[in-house]
Amino acid sequence: MEETCKPCTAEEREEILEEIWTTLELDRITPQPGSRIGLAKLGNGQRLSPLIQGGDIRTEADQAVLTEQGYQKAKEVVRNHRLSERLLHDVLNLQSEEMERSACRYEHMLDTEAADSICILLGHPRTCPHGKSIPPGECCDAGETSLRPLVVPLTELDSGEDATVAYVGTRDNGRLSYLTSLGVVTGRPVQLVQKRPSFIVKVDENSVAFDESIAREIFVRPALRRRSRDRGGPRWRLRWGGGR
């Protein structure tokens, strides 16, 4: 099972590079430019020729040597694959077989930027669901300081938190137009006042009340990542005075 995808012609090269990477890992070697691997472990020598011609690997005696270019490519494919697994597993909750099948397709489709976005979204995970390490990308090095804001449904905000509307994901036009009219539109700042007994949001001069099913359709970017773990439970003490 693991990370052996059936190579399809267009993506064959990437698959072989991935295979080299995982084989090295199995041998407890951290892949680097110049890492060596016995040709015998890669099976049929015929299929390596496109890589050799493309400059991803070179052969020295009975060993294949990873070039800088090949290393970068392999790293990207492996990173894509393992990040996809994380995404499919943790976020989309797919079962391992489905996850595997999709990850094998995603690894070839993602570009660096998309992979970095997933990486940020997932909080720079270090290992894939199988426990293998995910090669870090540029976003991970910068990650500690420059986390881009996350988009979350309103239900995930805490009471009193400020946010900006990212989008309203409803297909009911009546509801959409009412929310638009109340100012719940992309880019507008909102404040979540409370979550129980109903959600209440302040936008401009409007206080809008709605139930959870609608709160789940409104996606926002929180203004600041929260520190407290106040999950919007009732606050017993009431402040006296003006609202804003």
Added chain:
Amino acid sequence: MQDINAAAIAENHGEEKRLVLVGQPNVGKSKIFSLLTGQYVIVSNYPGTTVEISSGKATELDYHVVDTPGIGGVVPRSEEELVALQTLLTDHVAAVLQVGDAKNLRRTLLLTLALVETGLPLVLDLNMADEAERKGYRIDQSRLSRSLGFPVAMTVATEGRGKDELLNSLRRPARSPIRITYDPRVEAAAMQIANHLPDYRISKRAIALTLLSANPSLVDTLLGGREKECRVVKEIIARTQSEVLEPLQQLIMNARTACVERLIRECQTMAKGPGFRSRIAGFLDRVSIHPFWGAVMLFGILFVIYVFVGVFAAGTVVDFFQEVIFGEVLLPPVVQLVSHIPFSVMRDFLVGPYGQITMGITLALGIVLPTVSAFFLVFSILEDSGYLPRLQVMLNRIFSFVGLNGKAVIPIVLGFGCGTMAVIVTRILETRRERIIATLILALGIPCAPQMGLILGLFAKIGFIPLVLFFVFLTVQLVAAGWLASKLFPGETTAFVTELPPYRLPQARNIVSKTLYRSYWFIREVIPWFLVGTAMLFLADLTGALPGLKRLMEPVVVGMLDLPAKTSEGFILGFLRREYVAAYFFDMYGKGLLDNLQAFVATMVMTLFIPCTASTFVIIKERGIGVGLAIVGFVTFYAIVAGTIINFALRLLHITF
């Protein structure tokens, strides 16, 4: 179609120029209507006070003014929101006055731009200018007027401020030169749709854009009966939608929002310093929607109502009316006067046991009127404060249990005023299913103001614990019935969204005029029924039919409910007016004809029993004959069964209060 023809005829004869008031909910359209026409209409502080069109002649202008229910977005979500759109489509409209909230310019202008599309002459009135001022908003009126291309007025309708300016503006409404260019795909689709639309009185482009923004069902509503056009238009919409990722409405709104933002940058500034905001209002706001303190506040309010209406009005005031005003001042001279009439039948008809004066008038004016006025008074204060929308927030979850959502709080709470009115207000609910469930709950067990007042008065004498028990019983039954109905009519519960208007200090003048208006309406509506009911009892008694009827009802009334046979008279009256039964039982209890337990059972049955003739008619009119009769039939049957069960259960447990 008939409407269009009628309007065309009116136009040919140059009869009347119609000015239509439109605007978002709770911005004061009705108050402006009153200001222009001098007619009184009920105004409150919650969205959805107006559900029907009212119209009247303007006093100082050559207009016939039409007030419409508020529209939340540009796309109607319920029957009542559709009214404004249909008025614009079919009426001969000379001008449109958009009433908007001055402190909410963004929202107001978003609707303005939709109205601009109609090609009708417009005037914009920014109402509640005082609130905007207090918040620190400065609006450059003349600049806004120049940019929009039609007059803009600013008013404080509750105080009549800015009326002259508004009247001046209304003398010169104008079509706006603004033309918004939308996404090319939207533009193309709008053009195609316009080609398939029949002739309306407003720009076809405006209608096409509305259809593109709305759910497909609106196509059926507007083009009902034109099957071919319906199909073609729906196809165009579906095809255009498939070409873009976001909802088409979003594309339309994006273009309008951009224009609104430009206007706001040009015309609105925020004054320095924090805007004024009442500390009390801010505090009340948080208390009233707090999961715990909000509930405490709700019970507090209910208790105040009980003390004021039950103990004070239905107790102290009614006693005074009955004993002093009627007992000592009014009745003796009248009885004296009547005794000169030679015919005993005539004498009995007026002052006998079923006399028009001694029974009909005395019950109506001596018992019901003081109680109901007190109830209308507290009710008006609640309405004007802005509390009702907060109550929606508090009760949303409970209501979702019976298949309704917080929005239904408004008709149900109005039911405590008048069930007839409340059934009409169910129009604000979005689906037929919700309207049926709300109607059932209203018909089954929401006591109307006079009934409520008398229940409170009766229990003020029986005791507070039985009162609490009574409402616990009632609530449990209503929740159970609502829950069953929500299972019986399967369907999704629509999601709840509403806006919360700010708390406002109710104005004494508005409270008084609203209370007087409702009390007056009540007298006019109810007294004839009281007289007719009394006359029927009198005739039945005279012809000997009454004992027969009573005997017919005896197995149920005496056998199952353990009530004295005389209560049957009350139930017979109940078919006419609910408050009549209530007053009748109240009177019987006062005379010692009912003990505490009997009063409890009788009141329960009466509350569950069928609503008065007026609301029965309205239920049938609003819900259709089938559903209407089913509701009425079920309620009657249920009232007797529930009353019997409660009676036997309480007797078995030896609870007699």
